[in-house]
Structure formats: C-alpha cells, structure tokens
Amino acid sequence: MSYTIGIDLGTTYSACAYINVDGKSEIIPNSEGERITPSVVFFEDDNVVVGSYAKSVAVSEGERVIQFIKRRMGGDYQIHQNGRNYTPEEISALILKKLKQDAELFLNTQISDVVITVPAYFDDKRRIATKTAGEIAGLNVLRIINEPTAAALEFCASREVDNKTILVYDLGGGTFDITIMQVNGKNVDVTATGGDHELGGKDIDDCLVNLFQAEFIKATGFDPLISIAGEQELRAKAEETKRKLSSSPQTRVALNVEGRVANFKVSQHQFEEIIEEIVLRTEMNIELVLEEAELTTEDIDDVLLVGGSTRIPLVGKMLTRLFGKEPLRTVNPDEVVAQGAAILASTIGVEPRTRSSTTTNALPTVSDVCAHSLGVVSLNDFKVPENSIIIQKNSKIPCEASEVYGTVAKNQSKIKIIILQGDAQDPDDCVVLGEAYLENLPPSEAGSPVEITFLYDHNGILSVTGIFQLTGQSVSAKIEVQGTMSPEKARQSMQELKSVNVE
Template sequence: MGRAVGIDLGTTFSTLAVLNEYGKAEIVPNAEGERTTPSVVHFCDDDSVVVGRVAKNAAVTDPYNVVEFIKRQMGNADYVFLHGKREYGPEDISSLVIKKLVQDAEAILGETISDAVITVPAYFDDVRRQATLNAAKIAGIDVLRIINEPTAAALAYGLGNDVSNQRIIVYDLGGGTFDVTIMDVSGGEIKVIATDGDHMLGGNDFDDQVMILVNEAFKKEHGVDLLDNLETQMDLRQKAEAAKKTLSTVGSAKITVSAAGKRLVYEITRDEFEEATGHLLQRTRLLVESVLANAKASWKDIDTILLVGGSTRMPMVREMLESMSGKVPDSAINPDEAIAIGAAMQAGIIMGQRGDARILQTAEGRRLAKTKVTDVTSHSFGIILADVMTRELYNQIMIAKNTPIPARVVDRFYTVSHMQEAVDFVVLQGEDRDPDNCVAIGETRLVFERPVRKGYPVEVTYEYDANMMIHAYMVDRKTGRSAELHISQRGRLTDSEVAEKKRLMDRMRVD
C-alpha cells in the first residue's frame, strides 16, 4: 500500500499535500518547484500532454490544443475536447491534472501514492462528485473520501491552530466556484451547520469583466473585436487576470494589447474594477446572508471569518465582509494552500482510524485519528409522488438540505391506483416542490409480484454516504421484492467505461 495524500483539485490551480514524518500536513511542490500547479492541460502532437505553468503559457500560443477551467465542466455530458481522432471528456482531462500532481509528488517523496482525499466545492451535486471520483480512478488513485472544500479549510484552521469552541464562517471564493459554510470547531470535532454556494462563480468571472472593459475600449478605438480571435482572447484573459491580481495591492494596473497591427494601453483603476465586478460580489453577499438564515444564526454568533481561495485577496471581499459583520476576517491560513492541507489531514484521520502505523507512530497522527468531522448535505433529495386527490406530481423531500451526513431515512408510501402493477421511483435533487424545477438524478421501477390494491405499502430508503453520494432503493416488504436506484443521468460513466478510460490514459505521457 502506498502513501495517502490530500488533493485540492481546483478550477485554476491544484495542490497536493501530505503528512510528514511528524504527522504535520505540508504542501508537496511540483517538478517545477511550485507549490500550486495551474489546472491547465496542453495536448501535444504525440501521445503526451503538458500540465501546469508551461501549459498555461501555451494557452496564448497554441490555444486550440489547451484546456482550462475543466472543473466547471465536471458532470457535463455534452462537453468533449477533440484532439486528433480522440475525444476527451471532463473526467479524462481532470485525471491528467491528478496524474501530474501525483507523479511529481512521488518523485519528491520517493514512494508510491495510492490513495487520496479529494476536495470539491460544497455546492457540487451528486453527478459532479461522481465525475470527480471517476477522474481519480482514471488516474489510478483510490479515493478515501470526497470532502467539501470549506470543511478541509476548517480542518487546516481548527487543527492547525488548536482552535476550541468557535463558530466560524468559511468564505471560499476560488478561481471558478464559490462556497460559504458555517461550522462549529471545538478541539477534535468539526461540525458543519449549513452550507450554500454557486459552482459557476469565481475569480474567472471577475477576469471576464476586465476583458469586457478592455475589449470595448479596443473596439471603440480600432474597430477590432479581440474576442473574435482565440489567440488574442487568451492573451487578453491572461493579462486581465494579472491586472486583477495587481489591483489587490495597488490602485491601478496597465494592460497592453495588440491585434491586427493595432495597439492599446488600457489603465484600469481599482475603483473601476470594483464597479465592473460589484454585481458578482453581491451574489456572494446574498449567499452569505442565505447561509446565516439557514443556520438560524446572526453575525454575533460568528467568532471567526475564514477567507479561502486566491480570489479572497481582492480588497473588496474583505471590506464587504467587515462591513456586514463588524469583524475583521482572519488571516491565520494561506488561502491558496489551506484546502489541500485540510485534505491531507482528512487522509490522516481516515488512515489513523484504520490503524495505519505510519499515522499512529506520531503524537500528531494519533491526535488526528481522534478527530471527528460531521458535514452536511448541500442539496435536498426527494422522490416524485402523486397527490392522491389531484394526481398532481410533486417533490417529496426525503433528506433535507443541511442534514448531517452520513444520513439514512426510511419512509413508507402507498399506491394510488387499483390493480397497480408497478411503482416508478424517481430521485430528485433540489428544494422546489415542482419536480420540473429539480434535477432528476436517478430512477428505477419496482414491479409487483401481482397487481395490488390502492393503498398498498412500499418502503423507500434513502442513504447519503460520507462521500456525499446518494443511494436509494424501495422494497415490497410483503414479498421481499426490491428495486435499487439506477443512476440514469446522461453521461455518467459505468465501471467498465472508467476502466477503459484508465487503460487509454495510462498510455499518455504527462509532463
């Protein structure tokens, strides 16, 4: 058995951490000596890819063969990247990022990595979590657990600083996703109270607004649209990102762009940037207010505000939170590294509780093994039922949003027709009563031994496991017949498909 690690699989950057010989979590740099690796993949002419900083630079010179922000496509059955005669799905591309992290870490550690805890946004749904799990399998890694990014950050904060009896709010604004989570941290126990988020909101969207400003100025002066050409578009994106980072420390930044023999130097001020992106910040504010309401908490109940994700370095984030709460956000953790550190701690917790000698030989490892982490569901899960009187279909919630996990619910429902031959069982994800406003993530059918009367009982069981994935089945207790949930979401990979993808990806060289 090889080493277990923690992986922060980010939209723009990914990071790997491990417990050292003293049981302390630490970042493992990549082959280039960087502590974070750009989540960018450059497909070369042969059977090889380049992942990381070099690939990010190639986004300008060879944009048609470069993939960025693949995390936003996880679980998207329609996304395909075509290179040569081969098609690559989100899981394939994400697996290449994982392979890069793992092989570089193996070279530094001098041993094989076999297992990992991988983090995902708290607001990732079931299909996105499963896609992440499959990406790891394709990369040849066994996943000990999928955990939420804010929970990992809380582990890094709580265990790394010996925090006791605090209620914290984690504001996690990464490159492509946003989460906000309230949790209680007390010594060796972390309990999530409520979580909310938006998996399509992150630093990349702030970059987009800078791109729009510069492009409009270029069109006005030269009549050329920089976004019509992929090379100039990618060049503009990298310069917009750099300007955004500059504006986090100084009041203005200059962006120089060229196209069609024309040139423009655009100076953007922090005030202009904040005005252009204010609506994005407001979206995070509304979600912060929502999670406080869901937790039945006010700011006076919050002891600490943790900032996670590189995008929280924007001054307006800190200013907004300070204005809302009257509290100064904490700077005790590195916003770029905390999630990977927490994931490595979670790996240590799991391996220690399994009796792993490497973990238990250190005092810190033994302390980790005693840690208890309780997370919650980020979405509600229900079943489609028919109203007995009107026959109108509605979503009957079985496991409500923010329920502690793992969770198991058993309920009994009844047939609505005489001589009914079967029951269709559709699992929904979402809070709305109207099934059309929810996501159907699986279905099955229970066929009775013989037609049954109206009001015949059927037992339904819902389980939500530690990896935050749903399992459901129904049973006719009188005959013992049962039907297990079949995940029918389009694009979901079967075990054989994952194995075949792994075989193909194993042939590729990752640099």
C-alpha cells in the same frame, strides 16, 4: 514508507499535500518546483502537458488548450482532441495523473490512496464525476470532502480553537461556497452550507475581459474576442491585472492581438465597480445560509477566507462591513484546502505511518452536512406530480431516510424513481439528478406500499433501496445518474489513458 495524500482539484489551480514525519500537513511541489499547479491541459502532438506551460501557450495554441473543466463536471460535454473525444472526467483525470506523478517523484514512492476535495455545493452527479476522474487516473479515492470543511481541518489542526462559530467564505477560481461550522478544540461540526457552483474568480476575470474588449475596440477599432488567440490574450492579462490590483491602486495593461496594440490604465476603484455585483451575490448567499442556520452575523465569531479570489480588497471590505470585524487571513487561501484533505487522508488511510501517539491524538475530527435537499417525484392526492423530499438540506452525513409510497397500477412490476435535488414543490423547479428503478415487484393491488430509502454517504453520493412492504421483499435500485460515466466506460477510459504520456 507509503502515503495517502490530499488533492484540491481546482477550477483554475490544483494542489496536493501530505502529512510529514512531524505530523504536519505539507504542500507537495510539482516537478517544476511550484506549490500549486494550473488546472490547464495542452494537447501536444504526442503528449499531454498539464500546468504552467499549458497555461503559457493558451494564447498561441488556444484550440488545443483546455481550461475550467471543473465547471463541466457532471455534464454531457465532450472535447475532441488528438483523434478522440474526451469527457470532463477524462480531462480532470489527466490533471490528477500529473499531480499523482509529481507526488510520487517528491515522496519517492507509489501513490494510490487519496482524498479529493469538491465544492460544498457540488451535487451528487458532480461528486460522482470527480470520484470517477480519480479512478480513471489510477487512484483509490478514499473520500470526497467539501473544500470549506477541508480548510477548517487545517485551520484547527495548527491552533487551539475553543468553541467558536466560524463561517468559511470560499471564493475559488470557479466556485463559491459558504459553510458555517462549530469548531471546538480539534472537532469540526458543520451545521449549514450553501453557495454557487458557477461563481468564482473566472467570473471576475470575465468582467475585466469585457472591460479590456471595450478599451481595445476604442483604441484600434478591432474586436479582440473574434479569435481564440485574442480571447486568451485578454484572459491572461485579466488574471494578471486582478492580482496586481489586489495590492496596488492602479496598474497598466498592454494588449497585443494580431499586431494591434492597446495600452491603458485600470484603477482599483474601476475594478471594484465592475465586480461589485459579483461580490454582492456572495453577500446574498451569506445572508441566505445564515437564515437557514437560524443565525445572525453577531453569532459568527470568525470569518475564514479560502480561495485565491479572497485576496481582492473589495471582498475584505464587504465582509468587514457585514460582520463588524475583519476576516481571518491566517491560512494560505491557495493551499489550505489541499492541506486539510491531507489531514483527513491520514486519518482514514490504511497504510502504517510513522507518527507519535501525541501527534495522532491531535488530529481533528469532522462532521459534515448534505448541501442539497434530495427527493423523488410523487403524485399527490390530485394526481399532480410534486417533489417529495426524503433527505433535507443540511442533514448530517452520512445519513439515511425513508418514505413510503403507493404503487400506481394493479400488478405493477416496476417503479421508476426520478431523483430530484432542491426544495421547490414543483419538480420543474428542481434539478433532476437521475433515475432509479425498483424491479421484479410481485403482483399486488394499486396503492400497495413501497418504502424507498435514500442513503447519503460520507462522499455525498446517493444510493437507493426499496422494500415492498406486503411481502418484505427488498429491492435494490440501479441508479442512472444523468451526465456521468458508467463504471464500464470509466474502466475503459482508465485503460486507454494509461498509454497517454502526461508531462
């Protein structure tokens, strides 16, 4: 039997799942017997180690350990290890390769087809980078799905939900998403989404690291953050402390950096004080998404928690105050995203599966939205560049939209399209995703109409086409997305990483 699997490629932890013979989503344990795998990579002398061991040696081998790479996706960042430079896509591919190997070991079969999750607020370049990472790892990426949407798939697959408006609050290791959806039976219809791709558990850990630094200096007169080993020691203890304070009113912290020792207590009240601003930022995002959806807190029937950081009591307190009811804690926040991805994988996989018709009919369906407005730089009547939006934020995907623009010069043979993300009128206040080019235009007068079409697919990835309306000539645009690998480079990386031994 062959399987398609779902993968939650997380900032701090990753997980994978499949649909078992009973038609239920099930987490695939890694080769160490763990249900989730730290997204940490250790470059040993001849091998690459991914997971708990890599995380455990971060203090002693900090210069050879890579963490939080998800925050670098879609950027030009490079890391030099073992004699070569690695891109974020390649580091992520090593994590995916580990997950693939563990799934093959557990299921006793080759794995190729997968669905990979991303934060709902990931833009086009980060989605492309994630898909590329999967391809470098030797995977056939059937779909990229938003993490909150995947969580909702698992939520409604195991219970009857009758026409409810649900808000998914997803506070993960490195990203934060808010998604509002209508759930009726097994149907998930996303209506609005928002968030911050640089807000998550890591930022909460950073608050504790700063507190620990001050306490350590007070006790020893020495700054522990001047060394990589010191930083890793504080970061490891910060995560441990965060977990303890999620269930205890206080905890002891013992730090040892270069033979210097500091011992002190941290209370839950003290912890809540230093992370209050972060939780407030998530509340402001909730209010913004509710406003965009033209809803109030009273319109929300349930709040579903996703991501390990939602275990922090202050998060529950804020949501209870805001919505007047406690959030749902009926799913495992660390595992639900991978399980939902597995459900989607089972519906679009091409391989035969052994499953009863009753189980198949019970699988939910999903409709998602575009997380950002997408447009191009155009000249207004005063020849001032402005953002011309073609696809509006929260449009249902897949979607297609067109706008007509005029050429600037007589006999213009080429049009450069600067693709923008954002709602601001000024292009400088938007994010430039990349550039596309319409070439080989026939001779014409200035102002000749060219229709530009954006197609946004199920993966949240953009393609561009154009029609020169005077002749009906169709022109395909070659998109150059900034900060992502070319297909040629990705194929080269896939060949090079085949020889890398991942444990």
